[in-house]
Amino acid sequence: MPKTTRSKLETRIGFGWDSHAFKPGIPLMVGGVHLAYDKGLGGHSDGDILLHAITDALLGGIAGPDIGTLFPPSDPQWKGADSVIFLREALKRVAEAGYGVANLDSTLILNAPKIGPHSAAIRARVAELMNIPVDSVGLKAKTPEGLNHDGAAMAHVVVLLQRTKKKPALRRA
Numbered sequence: 001m002p003k004t005t006r007s008k009l010e011t012r013i014g015f016g017w018d019s020h021a022f023k024p025g026i027p028l029m030v031g032g033v034h035l036a037y038d039k040g041l042g043g044h045s046d047g048d049i050l051l052h053a054i055t056d057a058l059l060g061g062i063a064g065p066d067i068g069t070l071f072p073p074s075d076p077q078w079k080g081a082d083s084v085i086f087l088r089e090a091l092k093r094v095a096e097a098g099y100g101v102a103n104l105d106s107t108l109i110l111n112a113p114k115i116g117p118h119s120a121a122i123r124a125r126v127a128e129l130m131n132i133p134v135d136s137v138g139l140k141a142k143t144p145e146g147l148n149h150d151g152a153a154m155a156h157v158v159v160l161l162q163r164t165k166k167k168p169a170l171r172r173a
Contacts, residue, residue, distance in 0.1 A: 012099060012161040014061025016053035019154040030108070030115070031122035031139070032084055032129055037113045041153055044073035050106060051083035053155040054126070057104065058090035061161045062097040087129055099161040101130055105138035110153035115141035 026040030029048040041047030055067045071078045071086055094101065104126075108115055115122070119139055127134040144150070 010163045011102070012061045014057040014059065014159045014161065016056030016058070016060060016157040016159075017155065018049040018052035018056065019152055020047045020049055021152045028113070029083065030118070032087075032125040033118060033122050035113055035118055045071070045078050045081040045086070046083050048083035049153055049155040050108065050122070050126070050157070051087050051129075053106065053157040054104060054130075054159070055083070055086045055090040057157040057159040058087075058094050058101070058161075061159055062094055062099060064090075064093055064097075084129060091130065094161060095164070098163055098165045100164040101132050101136070102160040102162045103132070103136040103138070104130070104157055104159040106140070106155060106157040108139070108141045108153065108155050109144050109149070110141070111143050111150050115139070 020041035020043045022039040023042035024039050026042065026047070028035045028037040028040040029046045029051075031050040032048065041049055043049075043052070045052075052067055058064075059066060059070075067086055067090075070089060071081070091101075119141070123134050123137045123139050126139075127137045130137075144154075
């Protein structure tokens with residue numbers, strides 16, 4: 001049986017990924033920002049692929065459960081939910097594990113809408129939600145050239161976590 005001790009790592013990396021198909025008649029949310037567009041992303045919650053990927057990256061960095069385990073799409077209470085709820089829970093768990101966010105880098109993959117005009121607002125909102133400086137939030141957007149993903153959007157996120165406090169080792173039973 002493996003030892004039950006807490007990691008003594010000073011830094012950890014987490015990776016998150018999410019995708020949703022575009023659907024008409026719903027608002028488009030990216031990074032907690034409403035973007036004017038004729039379609040939104042059809043997730044069970046508000047479909048915010050960036051906040052979903054950040055949430056999974058944070059949880060992965062502390063070897064926690066994924067977003068679908070904590071907020072199952074089969075649970076009706078999460079239908080249409082604001083993805084900020086998920087992000088806040090992940091940040092709480094990161095803090096409880098003794099870590100804080102040093103920085104994050106993200107890549108959005110979609111044909112439209114163009115992200116460039118919204119990049120500053122998205123970075124500012126993500127920084128605000130995570131309580132980190134804007135220059136600690138990287139955001140890039142790419143088109144899925146030749147990949148036949150015109151009707152969907154994807155987000156890839158990596159976060160660097162730094163230890164903020166010493167955690168006592170767990171005792172063996």
